[in-house]
Structures are given as structure tokens and as C-alpha cells.
Amino acid sequence: MSTRNTIILAAGKGTRMKSDLYKVLHQVCGKTMVDCVLTQVEKINMDNIVTVVGYGAEAVEEQLGKRSQYVLQKQQLGTGDAVKKTSPILNDLEGSTMVVSGDTPLFKADTFNKLFDYHEDSKAVATVLTSKAPNPFGYGRVIRDSEGNVNKIVEQKDASEAEKKIDEINTGVYVFDNKALFAALNMVNNDNAQGEYYLPDVIGIFKEQGKKIGAYQMDDFNESMGVNDRIALSNANKVMQRRINESHMANGVSFVNPDNTYIDFDVKIGQDTLIEAGVQIHGETEIGSHCKVGANSEIHDCKIHDNVNVISSYLQESEMLEGSDIGPYSHLRPKAFIGKNVHLGNFVEVKKAKIDEGTKVGHLTYVGNAHLGKDINVGCGVIFANYDGKNKHETNVGDASFIGSNANLIAPVNIEDHSFIAAGSTITDNVKQYDMAIARQRQTNKAGYYKKLPYNG
Ligand code: UD1
Numbered sequence: 526m527s528t529r530n531t532i533i534l535a536a537g538k539g540t541r542m543k544s545d546l547y548k549v550l551h552q553v554c555g556k557t558m559v560d561c562v563l564t565q566v567e568k569i570n571m572d573n574i575v576t577v578v579g580y581g582a583e584a585v586e587e588q589l590g591k592r593s594q595y596v597l598q599k600q601q602l603g604t605g606d607a608v609k610k611t612s613p614i615l616n617d618l619e620g621s622t623m624v625v626s627g628d629t630p631l632f633k634a635d636t637f638n639k640l641f642d643y644h645e646d647s648k649a650v651a652t653v654l655t656s657k658a659p660n661p662f663g664y665g666r667v668i669r670d671s672e673g674n675v676n677k678i679v680e681q682k683d684a685s686e687a688e689k690k691i692d693e694i695n696t697g698v699y700v701f702d703n704k705a706l707f708a709a710l711n712m713v714n715n716d717n718a719q720g721e722y723y724l725p726d727v728i729g730i731f732k733e734q735g736k737k738i739g740a741y742q743m744d745d746f747n748e749s750m751g752v753n754d755r756i757a758l759s760n761a762n763k764v765m766q767r768r769i770n771e772s773h774m775a776n777g778v779s780f781v782n783p784d785n786t787y788i789d790f791d792v793k794i795g796q797d798t799l800i801e802a803g804v805q806i807h808g809e810t811e812i813g814s815h816c817k818v819g820a821n822s823e824i825h826d827c828k829i830h831d832n833v834n835v836i837s838s839y840l841q842e843s844e845m846l847e848g849s850d851i852g853p854y855s856h857l858r859p860k861a862f863i864g865k866n867v868h869l870g871n872f873v874e875v876k877k878a879k880i881d882e883g884t885k886v887g888h889l890t891y892v893g894n895a896h897l898g899k900d901i902n903v904g905c906g907v908i909f910a911n912y913d914g915k916n917k918h919e920t921n922v923g924d925a926s927f928i929g930s931n932a933n934l935i936a937p938v939n940i941e942d943h944s945f946i947a948a949g950s951t952i953t954d955n956v957k958q959y960d961m962a963i964a965r966q967r968q969t970n971k972a973g974y975y976k977k978l979p980y981n982g
């Protein structure tokens with residue numbers, strides 16, 4: 526049976542990144558590079574996907590889980606050696622094997638598909654995916670003969686001056702006849718500038734054996750970009766960002782300035798939503814239709830329903846139902862659940878609290894560990910004092926209640942439906958339905974006192 530397999534190379538440390546984090550675990554638009562690669566590979570049918578791990582093996586395996594098989598390359602002796610490590614799984618299989626690097630996050634499944642088709646149609650023993658780089662420095666160069674056939678691939682560090690001028694690069698993606706690949710790998714040596722076993726050397730070996738080698742040149746260099754350092758990482762983010770934003774635009778989302786709007790890979794946004802400049806939307810966030818996400822808002826892992834208006838605010842792990850609004854300059858901390866048509870105004874912080882339909886919290890208020898019912902009016906500067914220095918306690922406010930400005934609600938406290946809390950009160954006791962609670966010093970007026978002040982005398 527003929528199989529299709531993919532090997533993802535991810536064992537390197539990534540010295541050039543200068544990082545404590547292993548290279549392939551650096552993220553592009555919220556997804557680790559190796560996950561970006563795997564996500565595209567998964568879109569085409571594979572019999573085996575094998576990831577070669579070494580540095581950070583456990584972290585990479587944890588990241589990708591059961592989506593791949595793994596082999597360990599203990600010592601990083603080069604990409605040829607890395608591929609060889611997969612032989613216990615792949616060695617005996619009939620069929621084609623694609624090799625791709627874990628540090629090329631921008632490839633699309635469509636390109637992999639085209640490469641496989643091209644390879645299988647051409648009956649070549651190996652097909653290398655190439656592109657023309659505006660600045661080929663650092664990449665392996667594709668050396669062709671006068672008739673345009675590929676002779677070999679030469680690494681930057683081994684290239685002659687003439688070879689360095691070639692701008693057609695090895696993208697690091699190849700499809701091989703599986704059995705021929707493992708046979709040729711046994712013939713690769715490490716007699717080169719880096720003392721490594723280079724995978725691309727198998728191309729030269731096939732050539733010497735008189736076998737047919739194909740090259741498939743892709744149009745878009747950006748898609749083949751390899752990330753070896755932080756500059757390339759920022760370039761890859763830029764390309765991916767543009768791609769993500771354009772796919773949202775194609776789905777009917779408007780962007781004021783897509784060049785400075787940062788949206789992670791898996792974010793979903795509904796039609797006719799407007800995303801203003803400087804917005805960041807991260808993680809598993811889902812945003813409905815006809816919403817507005819105002820300038821410089823930052824949203825992490827939230828579910829925002831339709832017709833929600835977010836004005837310059839910071840939202841984490843929370844949910845906002847239809848018609849609600851927040852901001853400017855407000856903060857939803859984890860587990861805020863904001864009901865339909867709730868209004869949260871400026872400088873409002875909500876944490877682990879549920880606020881039901883139609884309630885208004887207009888200004889300068891902290892709501893923590895609380896449940897607020899429907900149609901409540903919370904005045905300005907109200908504090909839900911939830912923490913006694915050791916434990917957190919709950920506050921409950923019933924439907925249609927009124928909380929006057931500058932009230933402190935000292936939890937645990939229960940305020941029943943239709944209660945009225947006078948402004949400036951510090952509430953420590955429960956309040957019954959239809960009652961008013963007032964807890965503040967009575968005012969005393971001193972007649973004519975102004976005239977007695979020394980400076981007015
Ligand atoms: C490699 C290619 C180069 C190509 C470029 C495309 C080789 C020798 N060179 O160069 O022709 O233009 O990719 O981006 O293959 N890895 C291992 N084990 C190792 C060494 C590397 O698993 O022993 C992995 C790395 O984690 C990385 C990938 O292989 O994901 C490529 O290695 P890297 O060192 O980045 O190769 P480049 O210098 O970019």
C-alpha cells in the first residue's frame with residue numbers, strides 16, 4: 526500500500542533566537558510555530574505524522590499531544606540525522622514522505638498539496654519546494670544545471686561567492702520517495718562547514734545516482750519564510766497577521782487599520798463587526814456580529830455576543846451578552862458574566878461576578894465576587910468590598926435595587942430585590958425587600974460658622 530507521511534523537524538534549540546524558550550515554541554499570532562505547521566499538515570490526509578523532538582522534547586510533545594507521533598533526536602547532528610531518527614516508524618513504508626521544518630510557520634496546506642501532487646505526477650524520487658528570496662542570506666541555495674535541472678543544494682556557510690548570488694532558496698520542504706530517502710540518508714556525511722549531516726545533501730546523492738529530482742517553485746516567498754531569529758519572528762507575525770485580518774475582512778468584518786490590529790489565529794468574529802485601530806484580540810475569543818471593538822481594546826479568551834460595544838477596554842476570560850457595552854477604560858477580569866443590555870461605563874472593574882439583564886454600573890466602581898440581578902442602578906464609585914485580608918466573600922444584590930453613589934458593600938451581604946442603599950453608606954448588614962439602608966453620620970450644620978473662620982474674620 527502506498528502511504529503519505531510527514532516528518533516535522535523540531536529538535537533544534539534555536540540558538541539564534543537567544544531565548545530560554547525552544548525555538549519552535551515561539552508563537553506567531555498566538556500559535557506556536559510547530560503547531561502552525563502541524564495545523565496545515567493535518568488538513569491533508571496523512572498516514573503518519575512524525576515530529577522529531579530533542580531540545581524541549583517534553584514541552585513540544587505536551588503542546589502537540591496526540592496529534593503527532595514522536596521520535597527523539599538526543600544530539601542535534603543536523604537535519605539529515607533528525608530525519609533518520611524516524612526510520613523505526615517509516616523506514617519500510619511504500620509511498621511518499623514530506624519533510625518540513627517546525628520553524629516555517631507560514632506554509633499553507635494548499636502548497637503542501639500542490640507539492641505532493643507535483644511530486645507524484647512527475648515520478649521524481651525527490652521534489653524540493655523552492656522560492657525566490659528577496660534576501661536569500663542564511664538559506665540553502667538551489668543549484669541548477671544549464672538546462673534548469675536541480676543538481677544539489679548548498680548551505681549558506683558552504684556556498685561559493687557565485688552560489689551566494691543565487692536567489693532561489695531551499696524552503697526546507699521536500700517530498701521524497703520514502704524508501705529511497707532512508708537509503709540515501711545512510712550515505713550523507715558531515716564533511717561541511719557546520720560538521721552536520723545535512724538533509725539537503727540527499728538531493729546531490731540522488732543526482733549522482735542518476736535519479737530524477739524535481740523542484741517546485743512557489744510564487745510567494747513570504748509563505749516559505751524560515752524563522753531563525755527574532756527579526757524573522759516579527760516578520761512572520763506581520764505576514765500571518767495580514768493573512769488573518771484579510772480572512773476576517775473577506776467574511777465581512779471591517780478594520781479601521783489592519784496594520785496595527787493584532788488578532789490571534791483561532792479568534793472568530795461575526796459579520797458587520799467593526800474593529801478599530803490598535804485592537805488586540807487573543808486566544809479563544811469569539812465575537813458576534815454587529816459589534817464594535819473600540820480603539821486600543823485588548824481581549825483575551827472572551828465570548829462576546831452580537832451588538833456589543835467595547836470601548837477602549839481590557840477584557841479577560843469573560844462573557845458579554847447581546848446589547849451590552851463597556852468602557853471607556855474598564856476591565857473585565859476572569860469570570861465576569863455580563864447579561865443582556867447591561868451598561869458598564871468608565872473605570873469599572875468586574876471580577877468573578879454575574880450581572881443580569883438591564884443593570885447599569887456607570888462609573889468608577891469595583892464589582893468582585895458578586896451577583897447583581899436585573900435592572901439595578903449602581904451609582905458612581907461603589908465598592909463591593911469582597912476581601913477581608915484572608916478570604917473572599919459574596920455580595921448579592923436583588924433585582925431593581927438602587928445602590929447610591931460611594932456606597933461600600935462589605936461582603937458577605939445580601940441586598941434583596943427593590944432595596945434602596947443611600948449614597949455614602951457602608952453596608953454591613955443584609956437589607957430586606959423594599960427597605961432603604963442608610964449607614965452614614967448625620968449631617969450637622971453650624972449656623973454662621975463661615976464668618977468665624979480666622980481668615981474671614
Ligand atoms: C535549513 C536548510 C536550508 C533551508 C532552510 C529553510 C539544512 C541543512 N538546511 O536551514 O537549506 O534553506 O532550512 O528554512 O537542512 N533540526 C533538528 N535537528 C537538527 C537540526 C535541526 O530537528 O539536528 C530542526 C530545527 O529544529 C529546525 C529545522 O530542523 O526546525 C531546520 O533547522 P535549522 O537549523 O533552522 O536549519 P536552517 O539553517 O534554517
Ligand code: CA
Nearest residue numbers: 628751752753
Ligand atoms: Ca531554520
